[in-house]
Amino acid sequence: MAKKRDSPKLIKIKDAIKLINQEVSLIGIVLEQREPKQCRNNDWICTLRIIDDTYPSPGLTVNVYSRTLEQLPQIKNHDDMILFTRIKAQRVFIFLVCFVEEILHADEDTSAVFVWDGTDAPPASILAKLDSTLSISYAYSSSIWCTMFSSLSVHTLLSRDVLLSFPTVGTILRVHLSSHLFYRVKPGDWVKLYHLLCEVDRGSWVINVTSSTKVHHIAQDDRLVEKIMRMYDxxxxxxxxHISFWCFPSPPGLTGCKN
Structure with missing residues (x-):
């Protein structure tokens, strides 16, 4: 009789996402559930977004596959808890068509590039522990806050004038990359960025490059650029x-200021 395999040790989501292509077990609270869909091979898939105390935002997206619709998780409420055993975390690479807003050179080899594509990233939380009993959480999407809680280092702080020049709709993303990838790129250019990793770093959405990341210039009259600008207008x-797409239903009122 074959010996039954033991399930992997139960771990937190924050630790699970670092164990790429390794089997893990974890428990999470269901934050979002998408409608099940049938795949081309007639299997079924549903997508869940789960959180725990170590990863409250943006949450972990889990794709669940099964042979039949009935075998998929039966989620009754969005705050249900779910246990996964022997699942594997995989990195999802992204592709961006974006406008270069600002470039800051940290040193000869590294640059911080701030880009925009007119879309809204989901809110990210900044958790800063002030003492043993008090912690403060901030959430933001379309602005970069230069405060003591921000992950921006002294080399990447932006002046107030630069911040005010950014578009007021859409998220500004910070890209960390080797200077040689951006040696011909300057603020005001449109570029295509291939094979990137997107993650939350202490409350900031940050783009990290990989060994296969590529940067290509594109023209102002490129159809993708024109589409982005039409959506922006x-x-x-x-x-x-200027309400973000994720902010629905909209709040009863927003307080604005000139600068």
Missing amino acids: KRLSSKLG
């Missing part, structure tokens, strides 16, 4: 104003 003229 449409959002500016919308009655919803």
